[in-house]
Amino acid sequence: xxxxxxxxxxxxxxxxxxxxxxxxxxxxxxxxxxxxxxxxxxxxxxxxxxxxxxxxxxxxxxxxxxxxxxxxxxxxxxxxxxxxxxxxxxxxxxxxxxxxxxxxxxxxxxxxxxxxxxxxxxxxxxxxxxxxxxxxxxxxxxxxxxxxxxxxxxxxxxxxxxxxxxxxxxxxxxxxxxxxxxxxxxxxxxxxxxxxxxxxx
Numbered sequence: 594x595x596x597x598x599x600x601x602x603x604x605x606x607x608x609x610x611x612x613x614x615x616x617x618x619x620x621x622x623x624x625x626x627x628x629x630x631x632x633x634x635x636x637x638x639x640x641x642x643x644x645x646x647x648x649x650x651x652x653x654x655x656x657x658x659x660x661x662x663x664x665x666x667x668x669x670x671x672x673x674x675x676x677x678x679x680x681x682x683x684x685x686x687x688x689x690x691x692x693x694x695x696x697x698x699x700x701x702x703x704x705x706x707x708x709x710x711x712x713x714x715x716x717x718x719x720x721x722x723x724x725x726x727x728x729x730x731x732x733x734x735x736x737x738x739x740x741x742x743x744x745x746x747x748x749x750x751x752x753x754x755x756x757x758x759x760x761x762x763x764x765x766x767x768x769x770x771x772x773x774x775x776x777x778x779x780x781x782x783x784x785x786x787x788x789x790x791x792x793x794x
Contacts, residue, residue, distance in 0.1 A: 646792045739762065
């Protein structure tokens with residue numbers, strides 16, 4: 594588990610709390626994510642400013658499984674890297690639960706009702722994703738309104754050792770306009786979903 598600093602990122606906490614009032618997902622533990630303000634690094638292609646986010650939603654689309662996620666935090670897009678492992682600047686985490694058993698992808702073996710929390714392993718610069726098994730791969734990059742993360746997911750029985758590691762995307766705009774509805778949340782091997790999402794700078 595990555596340490597979370599003492600300075601609470603209030604916007605993410607408020608967004609998560611507001612989202613919980615409107616969620617149709619299962620009850621989930623409440624987590625706050627925080628980040629220490631830091632001087633922004635110059636990066637013309639990603640803006641370089643620290644960005645905060647909060648979200649709440651459920652993803653599905655692959656042959657099996659559905660996952661409920663909530664959380665938020667902050668990140669500096671200028672530090673994102675697809676070289677794993679790399680030192681990047683993202684402080685985020687939250688709660689997760691498999692609401693339907695997942696039998697494929699990185700979360701394979703997560704049974705219905707399992708799952709406690711997630712935290713960030715690394716801020717990724719970009720990824721290619723699919724909302725369904727038959728979907729064409731789409732490319733997306735971390736920026737002011739989109740964050741691509743490599744995340745660790747934990748089940749209660751596994752203690753402090755991560756149960757699964759998978760990529761995830763949170764975005765304030767539709768990442769898959771070719772699919773009905775707004776797809777603003779994605780988990781690798783599970784699918785996409787219409788989440789309540791808020792970003793701020």
